[in-house]
Amino acid sequence: MASLKLIPYPHPTLRHRSKPIVRVDQELKDMIDEMFEIMYEFRGVGLAANQVNLPIRLFVANPSGDKEEGPEMVFINPVISKGKGTADAEEGCLSLPGINAQVKRNKSLNINAYSMDGTEINTEVDGFLARIIQHEVDHLDGVLFIDRLSDEIRRPISDQIAKFENSFESRRKSGEIPSDEALRDQILELEKKYCL
Numbered sequence: 001m002a003s004l005k006l007i008p009y010p011h012p013t014l015r016h017r018s019k020p021i022v023r024v025d026q027e028l029k030d031m032i033d034e035m036f037e038i039m040y041e042f043r044g045v046g047l048a049a050n051q052v053n054l055p056i057r058l059f060v061a062n063p064s065g066d067k068e069e070g071p072e073m074v075f076i077n078p079v080i081s082k083g084k085g086t087a088d089a090e091e092g093c094l095s096l097p098g099i100n101a102q103v104k105r106n107k108s109l110n111i112n113a114y115s116m117d118g119t120e121i122n123t124e125v126d127g128f129l130a131r132i133i134q135h136e137v138d139h140l141d142g143v144l145f146i147d148r149l150s151d152e153i154r155r156p157i158s159d160q161i162a163k164f165e166n167s168f169e170s171r172r173k174s175g176e177i178p179s180d181e182a183l184r185d186q187i188l189e190l191e192k193k194y195c196l
């Protein structure tokens, strides 16, 4: 497996709804370690697998953003329920570097998932971690934070979003980004390995 790289918006894998994982092997564990490294390198607090072109249902997080401080968390097959309250706060995304906007999220929620060693996680969370979890689970469903903005909030950043789209178009024309068919084949191969 080649080393993982962030794929910027509007790469099609960011729009893929990831399937649940049924097996975890050493290669996947190594890729999860690599996801943490990439998250720290780009100063993120959460990273969904499809942001590094791994369209399977897991994300990593560390609300402190600091490797030394922790806690490092891996959520496999996360399911959110019992969302309560609403809160507005600024978000950014490693798939759209440099863009920030206010996003409305639930204040608290219940998360059910599995950690890397197969332990079930079933807990109520609130605050910043609840926001990270909602942002990352959105990724696994192919949803980006810019999809959740009102027109009023989106308008001032629409030029920045368009720049990502134009740059993607030109990199696709140059062949740097594989065709939709080739990407679909990559996704099917990964799903065959971890999801079926």
Ligand SMILES: [Zn+2]
Pocket: 092, 093, 094, 095, 135, 139
């Ligand atoms: Zn993101």
